[in-house]
Amino acid sequence: MQKTIQYIRAELAPFYPETEISGFIQMIMNSVLDLSYTQIILEKDRVLETTETNRIKRIVERLKTHEPIQYILGVAEFYGLQLNVKPGVLIPRPETEELVEWISKTEIPEPAKILDIGTGSGCIALALKNVLTTANVQAVDVSETALLLATENAGKNKLNVEFEYADIIKWQERSWPHFDVIVSNPPYVMEREKQQMEANVLEHEPELALFVSDTDPLIFYRTIGQFASKQLNDGGYLFFEINENLGDEMVALVKQLGFKSIELRRDLNGKNRMLKCQK
Numbered sequence: 001m002q003k004t005i006q007y008i009r010a011e012l013a014p015f016y017p018e019t020e021i022s023g024f025i026q027m028i029m030n031s032v033l034d035l036s037y038t039q040i041i042l043e044k045d046r047v048l049e050t051t052e053t054n055r056i057k058r059i060v061e062r063l064k065t066h067e068p069i070q071y072i073l074g075v076a077e078f079y080g081l082q083l084n085v086k087p088g089v090l091i092p093r094p095e096t097e098e099l100v101e102w103i104s105k106t107e108i109p110e111p112a113k114i115l116d117i118g119t120g121s122g123c124i125a126l127a128l129k130n131v132l133t134t135a136n137v138q139a140v141d142v143s144e145t146a147l148l149l150a151t152e153n154a155g156k157n158k159l160n161v162e163f164e165y166a167d168i169i170k171w172q173e174r175s176w177p178h179f180d181v182i183v184s185n186p187p188y189v190m191e192r193e194k195q196q197m198e199a200n201v202l203e204h205e206p207e208l209a210l211f212v213s214d215t216d217p218l219i220f221y222r223t224i225g226q227f228a229s230k231q232l233n234d235g236g237y238l239f240f241e242i243n244e245n246l247g248d249e250m251v252a253l254v255k256q257l258g259f260k261s262i263e264l265r266r267d268l269n270g271k272n273r274m275l276k277c278q279k
Helices: 002-012 018-033 037-042 050-063 069-073 094-104 123-131 144-156 168-173 191-196 199-204 219-231 244-256
Strands: 075-078 081-084 113-117 136-141 162-165 179-184 232-241 260-266 272-278
Touching (some): 002 018, 018 050, 081 144, 094 123, 123 144, 168 219, 179 219, 244 260, 244 272
Parallel strands (some): 113 179, 136 162
Antiparallel strands (some): 232 272, 260 272
């Protein structure tokens, strides 16, 4: 196995930093050989079968094209859950775990009624149901591909979350129940920010889940804020993951919509990434 690890490092060195390659090695060995980090160390002299070596080589070749490893392996870890992921659905991000943590530490009436808007893989909704076990969690998305994957992830993790199709831009065209918490991680990357993004994101992840126009980057936040002002119970909470460059604009927006107790929070990288407010 040592030779295989050396091969991975040598092949990927021109493409990725050493720390990222080390992470890839752990993920590859876990996926192909079902080994934990400790087992990788303890079984360093293990001789791999030809089928295992060939599979690892195929993974490495795909990594060279900057294809996200989560898509290659078909899984991503999120807040203690293992989720299936695939092209067409956004890969769950570590900063989104921080948003889930914030919600889970907020005093919410039990059993809470929670809505996740733009659920994607279902990561937020499923993670919240996993920690807030008495909560009634619903989630919506405009992508049928995402809804199928989210439903698959609910079954995989044995979590009871209701997923359904809804275009939140047209929320007034149907009736909705009221909620104690509404959360969303909508598209928020402005078109002009594309040049700052990594190739693996630009070339492989869905534009529908990422980008908004430069002329109206708050379109989803404004719409969801208007929706939440009507559909949240009194004292209910609205949580957003936001564009780090639009924190002041987001505070002004929810204030204009009549929300109170507005709090902007930085992620572990020191970027304004989350917002909480209350009806």
